[in-house]
Amino acid sequence: MSLAMTVEERQAFLAQVHVAVVAVAGEGGRAPLAVPVWYGYHPGGEVSLITERDSRKTALFRRAGRITLCVQGTALPYQYASAEGPITAIEDTVTVEQRWALASRYLGSEGADAYIESAPGATERMVRILMRPEHWLTRDYTKLSR
Template structure:
């Protein structure tokens, strides 16, 4: 899969699978909404007081999988380091708008405690992009 095809897949509103290593257990794997900036930067937002946030802070890295489950089947797997900063309302809105219809977006965003929400930016160290239909 070439870079434009990979970027197209990442820009589609798929729910990613986020995996974070744990010391004595298998990796934690959770579904994750995410955003893609025009630069191609991938980011996601989550509440500060969660297991995934604690694990990310401990390891500083994640694995991230986005897949298309309809033809043409394809996926992008990304391993990388993450950096964090407080999430803004615009961060939460831009991610949520990929997955929610406009009629429910405002109501959803109003339920998010922005002051307790973290934005993680993913810096890829390894990328696997595969088109399974060819």
Template sequence: MPGPMSEQGRQDFLAAIHVGTLSVASIDERPPLAVPVFYHYEPGGDLTFFTNTHGRQSRKVGLIAKHGVLSLSVQHEELPYKYVTVEGTVTGIEQPPTAERMLAITRRYMPEEFAQSFVQQELAHPGGTVLMYTVRPDRWHSADMSEEVA
């Protein structure tokens, strides 16, 4: 059986570069919403991610506003399999965030030139609303199969 990670291990794992799967409860008969997101986290701190409505009503934005809580899960898909899921409370929303705050996230996933272009396009999208969420991790779930495959 995979064992849970230590507190430092799970924080370091979450701080590494992974695409997260954000989940938030639904308000109707539909299942919970789960979407991939780029995010930023430093051990001991809060989690941040941003989204752009691109001029349309966003189910994600509405559900986060309604509930104020969400889950984010990240994983290492190859052996040794590992995952971390945090359940957290939204503690802040910036609308719009600064380009520098957005770059702190996009630089983790893209080369500098692409990160700069991506952020400028997101901020300049006509009719779009860029929101940066800050989430306090409240509960952690994790598993690490490193011992089993060693």
């Protein structure tokens, strides 16, 4: 029995709310950068991230043109999905509505309101990254008990 997720299973799993770790090739002989991020995803679509325009992460994204996003469930039995692919866009304009939508995914409506209010002016420093998943690695240990 394969523990790999089907296409539908992996897309549904990635669409759930998880904190992801995004990895991108490092520079100057350094190891790849791997950092936790919030993300958005709808089955069959692209992964979206919002981050600081002038961060090391964004500079590496621009240079590498590819990233890997890895998400893991925290309940036993474990599940994970890792998706790697090209960055299809780096949008230099982010709206407060886009930031709020991503924050509400993780914090709920009230939490998103507080998050946006806690950093006035931050939206102008953000970019939106889009990545198209091409290569997947998945495991679903819940299949052992089926």
